[in-house]
Amino acid sequence: MNPAAASQRRFAPGDRVTVAHTHPPGHRRIPYYIRGKSGLVERYCGAFPNPEELAYGFDGLPVRHLYRVRFQQTDIWPAYNGPTHDTLDLEVYEHWLSPVEEDVS
């Protein structure tokens, strides 16, 4: 098995996902404001070396799956006063995402 190859993808467009609500040390590219927020996978972007590892001079392998996730602005900012249909797209690596069960109320 090629150690650089990506694992199987966990998510597909339309899946509801939550960004990990965690603040580990190290070089993390996930903005503070989006941690713990949920959105919908808009598209799969491909698999790329992990920038969290590249930042320390490692090869970033195995590659990680990257998704574009669409969030509702009103979910991100409690005091958001723009149109309620406003959204924000953010590209997030798979290891920061976990699935959200649609039927949980």
Next chain:
Amino acid sequence: MRRYHDMGGQPAGPIDTDDHYTEPWAKTLTAIVGALREQGLSRVDELRRHIEDLPPQDYDRPYFERWAEAICDLLEEKGLTSRAEIEARMATIKAELEARP
């Protein structure tokens, strides 16, 4: 805890969208960064890490000054040169320029 550079959504003033003059040293710095990448000596993520690790008083400096600080840290970390060596060379160049008639 939110880190200093991670300022998305924080209150901020208006953005100056006017074109501005780029100092020649900033272009030289850009060329150095390009050369380091070309030689496989550094990656964009490494430079970003050093920029984001700058203390607030340095992070608040203009864009290319931030780069200059981060590149010094990066070169030192990699053992390619040291901040002391860079500063000594800067002092030499400055003295030479000042000695010109």
